[in-house]
Amino acid sequence: MYKTILVPVDLGHADAAGKMIDVAQKVASPGARIALCHVVWDIPEYVMVELPADIRQKTEEEAVAKLTAIAEKAGIDPDIHIEHGQPANSINNLADKLGAELIVVASHKPGIEDFFIGSTAARIVSHAKCCVHVIR
DSSP states (O other): EEEEEEEEOOOOGGGGGGHHHHOOOOEEEEEEEEEEEEEEEEOHHHTOOOOTTTTHHHHHHHHHHHHHHHHHHHHHOOOEEESOHHHHHHHHHHHHHHHHHHHEEEOOOOOOOHHHHOOOHHHHHOOOSSEEEEEE
């Protein structure tokens, strides 16, 4: 049983979130802390100057709203985190910061691009300092 569980949600594939939260709840200790997170890729500065000044803030607010809706649907009251950067690195760094004992992550059937650059789930598994439960 785990006391601190991190559930990273790719909001582009949010349909997997319910299954990940369900697994997290099943392996959680009584009183465990579940954290939901979403990682927003950093936008290069040369692109940012062409975008509205509040784009980053709006993106974060939308992500928080979506994660909150996912949590409400699952009946949980999680910590919610919005991270920036490369997803696997950001997720592993957040897991370290939170002292997570488990990361519950969804994977997909690998596409051709995954054979060249690797999937986010594979990178999380390869570099995590805690247990990782991969759902396919």
